[in-house]
Amino acid sequence: QGSVKIGFVSTLSGPGSGLGVDARDGFNLAVRHLGNKFGGLNVDVSFSDDKQDADTARQAVEKAIKRDKVDFLTGIIFSNLMLAVGDTIFDSKTPYVSLNAGPSQYAGKDCNPYFYNVAWQNDNLHEAMGKYVQSRKFDGVYLLAPNYPAGKDALTGFKRFYKGKVAAEMYTKVNQLDFAAEIAQIRAARPKAVYTFQPGGSGINFIKQYAEAGLLKEIPLFLPGFSADADVIKAVGPSMVGIFNTSQWTLELANDTNKKFVEDFRKTYNRTPSLYAAQGYDAALLMNEAVKDLKGNLGNDAAMRKALENATFTSTHGPFKMGANHYPIQDIYLRQVAKKGNEVVNRQVGKVFTAHVDAYARECKMK
Amino acid sequence: MRPESASPESGPPEPALLEVTDLHGGYGSARVLHGLSFRVGKGETHALLGRNGMGKTTTVRTLMGLNAARSGRILFDGQDITKLSPEAVVARGLAVVPEGRQVFPNLSVEEHLIAFHLKRHGNHWTPGRVYELFPRLHERRHHGGQQLSGGEQQMLAIGRALITNPKLLILDEATEGLAPLMREEVWRCLTLLRESGQSILVIDKYVRRLMTLADQHTILERGQVVWQGNSAQLEADKTAWEYLSV
Amino acid sequence: MSLVAENLVKNFGALAATQNVNLRVEGSGVHALIGPNGAGKTTLVNLLSGALTPSSGRVLLDGQDVSRVDMPGRVARGLSRTYQITSIYPDWTVERNIALSVQGRSGSSFRFWQPVAHERNLYRQAADIAEEVGLTSRLHQPASALSHGERKQLDVALALASQPRFLLMDEPMAGLGHEESGQMVQLIRRIAATRSVLLIEHDMDAVFSLARDVSVLVYGQIIASGTPDAIKNDPEVQKAYLGDDHAA
Amino acid sequence: MPIDLILEQLLNGVQFGLMLFLLAAGLTLIFGVMDLINLAHGSLYMIGAYLTATFAPRVGFFPAVALAIVGTMLIGALLEMLIIRRLYARSHLTQVLSTFALMLIANEVVRMLWGAQPVALSAPEALSQPLQLPGFKYSAYRLFIIAAGLGVGAGLAYLVNRTRVGMWLRAGASNREMTRAMGVKIGPLYTLIFALGAGLCALAGALLGPLLSVQVGMGENILILAFVVVVIGGIGSIKGAFIGSLLVGILDTAGRAFLPGWLSALGNPQLAASLGPALASIAIYVLMAAVLFFKPRGLFPARGTA
Amino acid sequence: MKRALPFLLLALGLALPFILTALGQEYYISFASRILVVALAASALNLILGYGGLVSFGHAAYFGAGAYAAALLAAKGAGFPAQLLGGTGVSALLAFAFGWGALRTRGVYFIMITLALAQMLYYLAVSSASLGGEDGLRLSRAALWGEVTLGDDRAMYYTALVFLTLGLFVIWRVVHSRFGEVVQAARDNETRTLALGYPVRQVQLVNFVIGGALAGLAGVLMTQLSGFANPSLLSWHQSGQFMMMVILGGVGSFWAGLLGTVVLLGLEEYLGEITERWPLFVGLILLGVMLFVPKGLGSLGTLFNRKKEVTP
Ligand SMILES: Nc1ncnc2c1ncn2[C@@H]1O[C@H](COP(=O)(O)OP(=O)(O)OP(=O)(O)O)[C@@H](O)[C@H]1O
Ligand SMILES: Nc1ncnc2c1ncn2[C@@H]1O[C@H](COP(=O)(O)OP(=O)(O)OP(=O)(O)O)[C@@H](O)[C@H]1O
Ligand SMILES: [Mg+2]
């Protein structure tokens, strides 16, 4: 009996490893739920650590392709690493199922038949928050992001849907530790709301300090979902209560897949799942669906592509639909951090987008 | 080689302060000391002589516990100190003015004297007394060790050893680099120390001067004792002077 | 052939280590500089050799102002020095130590390609110089295994190997035993036969047997200059430096 | 810009500087005084923060800080006796690689014990209300950090410059053998001081934890800043580290707070928005390069040490 | 034995792809190329650090600058030779400028100023949109001859092997020349070297530039190996890694760069395969080596050599 080989290359050590580990755990859980079989074939996953370094990622990917001859690749968290390994993967014609990285290049002009994304296009959550903040009609929003292209993209995404007044657009250092200066500026500028994107540790630093400064009660803070998910809540604690954020997935989504995922994830790993875990889970579901559709016949390129493009299954956030550029077309929800019992979690408080298509899809001419 | 016999008339042996027996040692695989024996009596001033590279400094380092002895025994004040660490040796009452001064560049003159001051053995030496001995140091007391002239550093090294109020003071080329007047100062000071009952082991190239200062002399040649005796015997013995090739 | 200090001043903060020193070292032979500890002798050597820049005043080498010329520049003009506290390459063999110095005066050191080990003449000259200072038997030993006295000899060898016309020697006898001191005196005499040597030394026997002229530095100032005999009998010098035992 | 805001930003700068000083103080003590380059310093900082985060929910913040300090000091002492003491006599480079190895090990051990995700640590309730200063309110907790930084600075300066222990330490740094030959028991002394340095790391970790993410590897980027501070000040000088950290803190904060404003006042706001933070990111490195260019041994070169 | 070593190594290098193919481990050809490229950069650092005694903690700056220069040139359509020249030249210029500033300082201050200069470059690359920010620049593999491009594993491997051999040969000649003698003298006793009449700073600067240029060359090769230039090539982690390799290999022993790279990358690769906790084991092994072989693995070789290599 054949098996389906999967290369899972992710950030499993170093400061960014929290995300990679969550995604991996979610992926593993799905594999277990499927009885270690995708469409009847045994699942054989090899994990490797990219150390959040582009060249290490490229090497790991090459190894998976050339040595392990994998049928699918997945796992990369960070978009800059994705872009570094993309060409290698596409040249080898191995389908890649992205469980997090959603660079605009691959959504638009560089879209590729071997790239499939179950998570989002990077701008999605920013856009959703832009739309929600717009709907609240704030008079003056303070925008803050780190000074590098991804930071600027985030604010561009936000402004694509937010058309109101921008109190200020401020760029911070990459990997910034202390935000006292920025917080003082914000306080002095008296905006009606603050939107920021700060990746990784800087994000946690910012929220902790914003809360510590007592500003959370004075000026509401809006964040993209990945800056206010279970991992961040665990790190910051109850002072986060009240923060709004947007996400394609929430703990409370009432479909069976999600219920089972959340419940078992908690049981197995003894922590609340994050959206990275949900995305990892979804990636496995997509692969399973495709293999099922192919009836185990993985060799055929065109058939594989068709199977992945047309896969229909219930993901952790409901029925999954792949767009023409291989990025999901999905609903995006509004969440708010709240106390539930003696736990602090993200509550689902609304829906911002229904069947949202990303902004780059138009530019994609899929070959 | 066998030590030239010191004459039997040198009197009954005083209780020895330091007694070195058949000492072997060196640096790693390089053997320098080949079975060295000598003794320094209480209150005695003892000179260790020999040409360059004969093992005088190595002997001192081995006494201080800075080099490990390969075999042999060092008794100090009745206790075996052969295997002790340098700090334990100092605690027993040895102090050294090392070859090459080795003052601490990042400590001021005053700090050298405060930091290592040990109150014991009658508590004779204090920073104040050291300044009396070397007024020049007093002028420079706030200067760092590195800013001192060569001679000033030498004075400081002596002061630093005295301040531990040792039972046995070891001076390895303590007058090196000192101007004649200053050198005289040191000799004068050693004479005073000697008169006050301080035991001293001294290494110096001014053999003539040592003859007026030291009670006993030991000459080293290639890590072995080749001659021992008192100043009068040294004065008289031609073979001894050959070892020193003066 | 002349080395001249002209109104040299060097201040370390408030301390005037060199105060308006005028000194002239000329022709072959030994010019001794003596003075109490801390008088500023080493400082003067540092100023003359270019290790320190003067606060004011000039250093003239063969009539040319070299005050702003760096140490390598002065070596190229034939001025070398030894160190009071020996300064050598402890991990290198004696031979390599000296060869390095020979190399400095025999062709460019910006040669990247020829293996230096093939330059036999460097090592031949090094061996000659080792012979001259009495280190032949130690030629292939690492300098770290030399005794204190031998290191002094090596220090002199390094200076000699750079073929100086002027040699500044800062206490070459310090730490040498009687025999070695004697050898060093011979060596300096030989060196000084064709070169100009400024000798700093506290060993008065050596100074008076070698020097043609003697200058006395006290508190940064030259208080006397003259022939050895004149200096020996100068009461000022006796009071400041020599003490009684060298009188007459 | 209103004067109050300028004052507040200055205070922010001082505060950020003292945050760095808490870490830099221990670093300069170990690095300048014991002549040991310790890359694992950041790991001890991390351990301090994790221990505080672990104890705080059970015993409250301040007792947790005390426990973390004691715990980290014990770990430090153990580390010194088992490994670090073999490194003093070695070259700086050997120390770099060995302590880098320790850092890898510490990261992995912490990950095994606490997991890969960041853990929570909040400021104590008692310091949650801002204090009214003339002109503006300021976080009580950040004021507390300022006080702690000043206290640590004064204490260390006294220890190193005024006490005999400090003199022994400095002597040992320049010439270990001679210091032993003067009767100083360097072994236990260094264990003690290393533990003290570890304690300072723990204090820094505990106090910064409520403001910064407590996660694996948290010590590494901040360690670089601490090194910058130490080097600007002059290695081994507590005073230097203090002034250096204030300079870095104020420059960094001012760069972020004022530079974009000034640049846009000069013209193109678009350019200012991106040039400002770019300059701010490298400002402290420019400062360090400039200081070392004109004063190659830092602002306050410790006497006689290289 | 000692004379034969380089030739044995070269023979092994030439044969390696065939051996790997025979073993069915073709994937490791590309891994071996990476080792060769990184070893070139590490050996260049060994020239500065090991022989020159200057601990440069900003070596990634020259490595990364070479890479970015090559990527920019490639985007303009320049071929491989132009990229090599351009990358090496840019790094040499950069090393000249940085070295000129940094050589005023010594010891730990030198470590930190080189770090600072490299960090500036890093932040420049991260925040500059025209350099691609975090994502960096992508480039397509250059043509070597005819149809063969450097995208081919073997072509890349042998290209890297040629340049590593060349680089090591240059370093060997430099180290054993008159110039190299002065470089080492300045490391062991700077004051005396000045007093012997050597222009120490100029010599060190030239040596620094040679090292920087070789690192730039390695950077160019790196872009061809990986297909991109990105900020992590400039980061302090990268500088640190080069340093670790040289120290592990044995500072100032000729093979330090190669040895350290093989061992460190090999360990990471091997341990990464068998356990997720690889950093723990890498750490333990490095610590063990440093405690028991403090002068680095290269010093083990001197057990067999009569002539002692000199280490600072
Ligand atoms: N660190 C060392 N390693 C190896 N050999 C050494 C070392 N230090 C000294 N030696 C050797 O040990 C021998 C004795 O040296 P030592 O310094 O004890 O002589 P010394 O009598 O004090 O001479 P000096 O009068 O020149 O100071 C010499 O031959 C010297 O070469
Ligand atoms: N770098 C420095 N900084 C401050 N003071 C210094 C420095 N170098 C020397 N001095 C001071 O300058 C004076 C002259 O020192 P110098 O070393 O020239 O004396 P010297 O005549 O060579 O003495 P000696 O015979 O003892 O070697 C001394 O008082 C010394 O303390
Ligand atoms: Mg000696």
Ligand SMILES: [Mg+2]
């Ligand atoms: Mg002097």
